[in-house]
Amino acid sequence: MPVMSGKRAFLDLLKQEGVGIVFGNPGTTELPLMDAFAVEHDIRYILGLQEAALMAMADGYAQASGRLTVLNLHVAPGLGNAMGMLYDAQMAGSPILVTAGQQDTEYLVEEPILSADLTSLAKPFVKFSAQVERLKDLPVLVHRAAKTALAPPTGPVFLSLPGDILKNDGDIELLEPTRVAPRIRGDLDAVNAAADLLAKAERPVIIAGDAVAQSRGHRELAALAEAIGAPVYTEFVPNTASFPSSHPLYRGSMTRSQQGVREVLDKHDLLFSVGGDLFTWSLPSKVKPIPAGMPLIHLDTDPWQIGKSYPAQVGIFGDPKATLPDITAAVQSRMTAGAKGAAAARLKAATDAIKSERETFRAKARALAGKTPVQPLALLEAIGAMLPKDAVVIEEVLSSAPGARSLINSDDEQSFFALRGGGIGWGLPAAIGAKLAQPDRPVVALVGDGSAMYTMQALWTAAHYKLPVIWVIFNNTSYRILKQRLVAMRGLAEQADNFVGMELTDPAIDFVGLARSLGIEGARAKTVKDATDLIAKALKDGTPFLIDVDMERNYKPM
Numbered sequence: 001m002p003v004m005s006g007k008r009a010f011l012d013l014l015k016q017e018g019v020g021i022v023f024g025n026p027g028t029t030e031l032p033l034m035d036a037f038a039v040e041h042d043i044r045y046i047l048g049l050q051e052a053a054l055m056a057m058a059d060g061y062a063q064a065s066g067r068l069t070v071l072n073l074h075v076a077p078g079l080g081n082a083m084g085m086l087y088d089a090q091m092a093g094s095p096i097l098v099t100a101g102q103q104d105t106e107y108l109v110e111e112p113i114l115s116a117d118l119t120s121l122a123k124p125f126v127k128f129s130a131q132v133e134r135l136k137d138l139p140v141l142v143h144r145a146a147k148t149a150l151a152p153p154t155g156p157v158f159l160s161l162p163g164d165i166l167k168n169d170g171d172i173e174l175l176e177p178t179r180v181a182p183r184i185r186g187d188l189d190a191v192n193a194a195a196d197l198l199a200k201a202e203r204p205v206i207i208a209g210d211a212v213a214q215s216r217g218h219r220e221l222a223a224l225a226e227a228i229g230a231p232v233y234t235e236f237v238p239n240t241a242s243f244p245s246s247h248p249l250y251r252g253s254m255t256r257s258q259q260g261v262r263e264v265l266d267k268h269d270l271l272f273s274v275g276g277d278l279f280t281w282s283l284p285s286k287v288k289p290i291p292a293g294m295p296l297i298h299l300d301t302d303p304w305q306i307g308k309s310y311p312a313q314v315g316i317f318g319d320p321k322a323t324l325p326d327i328t329a330a331v332q333s334r335m336t337a338g339a340k341g342a343a344a345a346r347l348k349a350a351t352d353a354i355k356s357e358r359e360t361f362r363a364k365a366r367a368l369a370g371k372t373p374v375q376p377l378a379l380l381e382a383i384g385a386m387l388p389k390d391a392v393v394i395e396e397v398l399s400s401a402p403g404a405r406s407l408i409n410s411d412d413e414q415s416f417f418a419l420r421g422g423g424i425g426w427g428l429p430a431a432i433g434a435k436l437a438q439p440d441r442p443v444v445a446l447v448g449d450g451s452a453m454y455t456m457q458a459l460w461t462a463a464h465y466k467l468p469v470i471w472v473i474f475n476n477t478s479y480r481i482l483k484q485r486l487v488a489m490r491g492l493a494e495q496a497d498n499f500v501g502m503e504l505t506d507p508a509i510d511f512v513g514l515a516r517s518l519g520i521e522g523a524r525a526k527t528v529k530d531a532t533d534l535i536a537k538a539l540k541d542g543t544p545f546l547i548d549v550d551m552e553r554n555y556k557p558m
Contacts, residue, residue, distance in 0.1 A: 001171040006135050007036035009172045010161070011043060013142040017177050019070050021046055021436060023058045027074030027114075029101025032166035046436065046461065051078050053429040053458035055085035055098075060433025062094035063240070063417050064392065066214070067437075068146050073100040076116035086125045088421030089156045092239055093210065093302075095149040096156040097142075098122065104164040105133060122158035131160035135170045143177055151180035152319065153302035154214070182215070185326060186299065186318030194272075194297045194314045195330030199339060201270035201295075203346075204230040207254075210420070211275025211301045213240035213413040217321035221274055224328045225249045229346025231354065233264070234405065235277040239420035241410035242275070248351040252406045258285035265291055272297045274320050278310050283485070299323060358406065365407060369528045373552045376400035376474065377407070380446075382528045383472070384408035386536060387444065391415070392434055394445040396427025397474045399481035400551065404446070414438065425454025431469045432462050442470070442539055449475040449504060449511070456514055462544045463519025470538045472531065473511050476551040477504045483555035515546040522546035 004012075010033065014022070023046045026034050037045050048054035051073055062069035073079050079100045089096055100122075102108070103115040123129040128148040132138050145157040198204060212221050221243060225232050232243045236256040243250050254261050261279060265271060271294055278298070279289055290296065290310050298305070298312040299320060306315040316323060335343065365381035376397070384407040387393070395404050395418040410416035417434065419426045431445035452473055462469050479502040486493040493499055512522040522545060525531035531549050538545035 001173045003169055004172055005032075005036070005169050006138060006166040007032045009138055009174065010142065010166065011036055011040055012174060013139055014070060015042055016174065017068050017142070017146045019043060019068055021061065022070045022072055023048060023054050023061070023433075024072035025049065025051055025054055025074060025078065026072070027078065027101060029075055029103060029114075029161075029163045030072060032163060033072065033101075046465065048429070048461050049457040050455070051081035052085050052425060053455040053461070055082040055089065056426045056429040056455060057433040057458060057461065058096050059085060059089040059092065059094045059426065060394065060417065060430030061437045062089070062096050062433070063092060063430075064414055064434035065437035067095070068150055069094070069096045071096060071098050073098065075101055075103070075114040076118060076121065077114060079118055079121055083125065084423040085426060086122070086156060088419065088423045088426050090125045091421035093154045093214065094156060095154040097145050097149055098126065098156055098158045099161050100158070102131065102160045102162040105162045106164060108162070118160040119158065125156065126158045127155045128157040130158070132162065132165045135165055135168050136172065138165060139173060139175045143175055147178045147180060152182050152184065182301075182319055183322040184301070184317065184319045186316035186323035188326075190314055190316045191323065191326045192330055194299075194316060194327055195334055197270060197295050197297060197314065198228055198272065198327070198331045199334035201228065202342065203268045204228050204270040204272060205265065205268040206230045206232045207235060207271065207273045207276035207278070208232050208242040209235045209273065209275035209277055209300075210240045210242060212242045212320050214275075215301070215319050215321040216413050217324060218244050218413055220321050220324035220328070222247055222249070224324055224331070226347060227328055227332055227343065229343040229350060230272070231350045236280065237277075237418060237420050237422070238405050238416070239418050241405070241413055241416040244411040245405050245409055246411050248354060249347075251354055252403070256282065258287040258289045261289035262287055262291070265289065265294065268294070270295045270297070272299075274299050274324070275301065278305075278308070361403065361406060365403070371552070372527055373550045374525070374528055374531065375552050377403055378528050379474070379531060379549060379551075380404055380407040382532050383444070383446070383535065386532050388442055388539070390441050392417070392438055392441050392443045394418070394427050394431040394434055394443065396424065396451050397446050397448045398424070398451065399476070399484055399555075400448065400474045424448075424451040426451070428452050428471060429455045429458035429461075431471065432458055432467055435467045435469050444470045444472065444535065446472050446474065449473055449477065449509065450479045452511065453504075453509065456518070459515055459518040459520045459544075459546070467544060468538075468542045469544050470535055471546045472535065473546065473548045474551050475511065475548050476553045477508065478502050478553065478555070479504070480553065480555050487556055511546060511548040520544050520546050522548060525549045
């Protein structure tokens with residue numbers, strides 16, 4: 001076995017795992033690793049100025065690339081700063097190896113400054129958490145962590161790296177990576193049981209979730225939907241392009257309320273969830289979203305999600321891309337001539353209805369284009385109409401988000417990413433990670449003003465590495481979504497028209513000034529045309545740019 005340092009072994013292990021970028025913000029416990037980077041030519045170190053921003057960058061990179069992503073943090077405060085965005089990464093199933101420097105093992109018992117039980121701190125938000133106690137265990141634990149992050153269901157993992165492990169030399173056998181093949185085909189009996197139900201259904205509906213995009217399963221899900229004539233909805237927070245938005249059967253997202261879901265499902269007699277979120281609510285309700293007796297078929301890469309809150313008549317543990325063709329073939333073999341005719345009629349009726357709805361919705365959005373301050377629907381429609389087909393959109397506009405995926409084309413599985421976890425501040429830095437993952441595609445981030453203020457430090461990273469991301473700030477000078485929900489509660493705040501802690505005014509935030517202070521040029525837009533003209537120019541120039549749009553501030557039902 002060769003003699004080498006822990007720091008050199010760690011970088012060589014990452015290269016074995018296919019890692020080409022390490023995101024990080026160093027401190028004293030990372031100095032050995034930074035010393036190794038001084039002569040490292042195959043792995044690029046991406047510096048960020050704050051750990052929450054870095055965590056979201058790594059998340060954006062992991063989602064947009066599908067590859068193992070590595071983030072190096074500094075001891076307990078560094079890991080603590082990243083925890084909110086680590087929660088988002090967990091909810092999105094992002095395959096990230098998070099590491100944090102730890103004080104030397106030889107004096108941890110003395111509780112030195114900045115030390116803590118890092119593995120316990122990270123554990124609730126990762127699939128695997130461990131500390132390297134011996135240099136010879138480094139290869140085993142790095143490979144174990146990488147395998148676990150990438151095995152279905154994918155997700156973040158954590159390793160604590162004491163400084164002496166990185167500094168010391170020893171006989172180290174690097175071993176080799178292991179991969180768990182992800183194309184799990186669902187159990188044949190379950191596939192046939194699902195096919196029996198789908199072949200007989202008269203009004204089936206499909207919910208598509210992240211597992212579809214993550215498995216690159218657009219084509220396979222579209223084939224099934226067309227075969228049974230079922231409209232396809234995406235889950236509440238469409239974290240990915242889980243179904244092509246221009247497909248004739250794509251119906252958008254359901255309203256994020258129990259009553260809204262129930263109104264949709266009452267029109268159908270069978271629900272098939274393909275990796276869909278069933279259902280994560282923001283507020284409780286006495287309304288049961290799924291009608292009593294409605295059969296539920298649930299296919300997912302995560303067995304925990306199947307039947308978690310709503311019993312599934314058929315639960316299938318499997319990869320959508322690998323399993324859906326089996327289901328489609330089994331359904332078609334069971335459908336009578338009459339059933340096939342009925343499915344064709346449903347397909348035509350759904351296609352015609354959805355086409356009409358889309359045209360009406362777009363016309364409504366275009367009719368708002370001349371209003372000032374800018375209306376969210378109008379801006380989303382205009383951006384969708386002018387973006388290149390290969391654009392990647394990062395969306396975190398919260399109260400302005402309804403209709404985003406219907407108005408902005410996202411027809412391939414890596415064209416759209418949004419905030420699954422709900423911990424705001426993700427979108428602005430996630431766009432940087434997405435650009436690093438897909439350097440040949442234009443990346444446009446749509447971000448709310450409240451969200452942007454959590455992680456503005458990320459702009460420095462884009463400026464430093466000259467990453468041509470475009471940020472569009474939907475600036476309504478408030479936490480507008482909270483105002484909307486208080487109004488819906490019909491309580492004291494609505495009666496007094498007084499919303500404490502929700503105004504971002506006095507003073508107004510100068511987003512363009514902030515961007516320039518971090519090396520990013522920007523401009524303000526007061527109309528939809530101002531905004532799209534600025535986006536077009538930034539796309540042409542190929543430089544990072546921030547656009548602060550003066551948005552409509554109404555928070556009450558129109």
